Amino acid sequence: SAVISQKPSRDICQRGTSLTIQCQVDSQVTMMFWYRQQPGQSLTLIATANQGSEATYESGFVIDKFPISRPNLTFSTLTVSNMSPEDSSIYLCSVGRGGDFNEQFFGPGTRLTVL
């Protein structure tokens, strides 16, 4: 398994501001994923981040709103830009292992509330 930490664990932010969420993994991984889990909902994949290349965004998510950095094989950041109350959610970092990275391990999540 992989041990994943996220910072901050929670935050309350004002509308129009931006928040950068950090994800640290205890081992080198090729693929890292960022998910959003809105209250009472399932997980929605925001983007997939490979080290050394641009992140791949899912439908409905764009780089200007959710810029991602992947500077090395153990670290990634997700920024939620120009926040609105609709961005209030739990943001989860995940890494993939195994064939086709099909096995995933998750960080504890960052609970974001936008006022």
Add this chain to the structure above:
Amino acid sequence: GNSVTQMEGPVTLSEEAFLTINCTYTATGYPSLFWYVQYPGEGLQLLLKATKADDKGSNKGFEATYRKETTSFHLEKGSVQVSDSAVYFCRRYGGSQGNLIFGKGTKLSVKP
């Protein structure tokens, strides 16, 4: 399109009751199937998985069998405990596309 459908919760059971949480999937090809559990205030943890038809995943007393003929991966436990109270997510990965698809989650509450 490719998707996962879980039974809607919440599910409330008494301790030692039998648990079934239904999960069906649509996908072309042969996806891998997973169950994840999210305990209150924690991140998701892999509970069990099956990567091909007729495989049975098991862990902590939970079981699920990959049934291709019914495209299902139902989660079962013979005797639930209060500590099993959590949200359970079914997930499929792969098939003809490398999508990472989660079900909506089923909240389980076990009463003493």
